[in-house]
Amino acid sequence: MKALLCKAFGPAQSLVVEDVPAPEPKRNEVVVQVHSASVNFPDTLIIEGKYQFKPPFPFAPGGEAAGVVVAIGEGVSTLRQGDKVMALTGWGSFAEQVAVPAYNIMPMPASMPFDEGASFAMTYGTSMHALRQRGNLQAEETLLVLGAAGGVGLAAVEIGKAMGARVIAAASNASKLEAARMAGADELIDYSTEDLKARVMALTAGQGADVIYDPVGGDAFDTAVRCLAWNGRLLVIGFASGRIPQLPVNLALLKGAAVIGVFWGAFAQRQPHDNASNFRQLFAWHGEGRLRPLISARYSLDQAPQAIQALAERRAVGKLVVQVRKDQA
Structure with a gap:
């Protein structure tokens, strides 16, 4: 072969x-x-x-x-x-x-x-675990997705919409943002030309995002942690930017916020019944045409x-x- x-x-x-x-x-x-x-x-x-x-x-x-x-x-x-x-x-x-x-x-x-x-499996499994088990995303909350045109980012946009959230998609150019819009994003931010924090705060009436999905790391993380709402949750997915950021923990303290790691592979092995439940829902949404x-x-x-x-x-x-x-x- x-x-x-x-x-x-x-x-x-x-x-x-x-x-x-x-x-x-x-x-x-x-x-x-x-x-x-x-x-x-x-x-x-x-x-x-x-x-x-x-x-x-x-x-x-x-x-x-x-x-x-x-x-x-x-x-x-x-x-x-x-x-x-x-x-x-x-x-x-x-x-x-x-x-x-x-x-x-x-x-x-x-x-x-x-x-x-x-x-x-990898993109939707990761994003479902992140938003359901780790982020506890609720209907009508605001979800900010960084790197929203990548595989896991687009999956997070689709799943966030299926869970009833308002989704803000952030990416680095107009063509990538168009893909996020087609996936269902409610608002778009081009962080190569716009101030990410200022735009998030403007779109949320100064409250910030309830859940932030970050597969990028680096500078995007440094800014995103300052975009969290009170009791917000920032989900650490990966470091596509190449730099693993460091967190000034006073920012988490001031907003009563949590920075939460997401490791879907370990979750699937340690909690197979929860993972199976996630995929039953994902396959149902796929069958309904809500995930593609x-x-x-x-x-x-x-x-x-x-x-x-x-x-x-x-x-x-x-x-x-x-x-x-x-x-x-």
């Missing part, structure tokens, strides 16, 4: 497509025939040795895929060959097949296309390095998908 291989830490341009042996399922694993795999921020880090996990060389990046189960290992009783599934792999999805622990597999709704399935991953570009396996580089340079709007199989049916 073909796989996109990282043979030494380096930029996306150093990745190569080569033939490798097809995987065999170990105990409690299944092998998935990959139809589509999406690009996520950890993919940009893992190939340069900057991620928390460092797989042995050579390895294929790609932490999220959708496809069909083609082989089942000993001990797996919940899946069958031919099942249409989405998979969280950590790495390995930019390949024609990938072996995955059964607990990281989720059946896909029959109506969901493979490219949407590959774009769904924005896939702005599709790439072949040979073009996957270009997709990773586009995400690393923050040029992506929504999700980028690698179509490993030309047949997407």
Whole structure:
């Protein structure tokens, strides 16, 4: 089978497509025939040795895929060959097949296309956990989403609207804000040309945002923490800007506010019943047409390095998908 291989830490341009042996399922694993795999921020880090996990060389990046189960290992009783599934792999999805622990597999709704399935679990799972369990977002509260045109940002906009919140989307240019508007955002802020704090305060009659969703970090965090309402909650999702900010804790004290970490992967393992409940609601909203991953570009396996580089340079709007199989049916 073909796989996109990282043979030494380096930029996306150093990745190569080569033939490798097809995987065999170990105990409690299944092998998935990959139809589509999406690009996520950890993919940009893992190939340069900057991620928390460092797989042995050579390895294929790609932490999220959708496809069909083609082989089942000993001990797996919940899946069958031919099942249409989405998979969280950590790495390995930019390949024609990938072996995955059964607990990281989720059946896909029959109506969901493979490219949407590959774009769904990580972004919507993260944003749902953030807004429901960590942010306790309530109907009619104000939600400010930073980086609102990225995969998790757009998911947060859609979920926030589905939960009944007023959503303010902030992004770095007009085309990205248009994507957030199409996802349902009520108000838009271009923080490359506008004063983020001043605009948030103007839009909230000086009260600030009840919940702030921040996958950006850096300067955006420094400003956003000053935009919190009384009893506000700032959700730390990630650091796409590249800088992990530091918090002047007096700001949290003065507003009775909370800065809350969001680690969806650990939540899914530690609280699987709550995670399953989240996805039942997410799939219901998807079926109703209220959630729809924005896939702005599709790439072949040979073009996957270009997709990773586009995400690393923050040029992506929504999700980028690698179509490993030309047949997407």
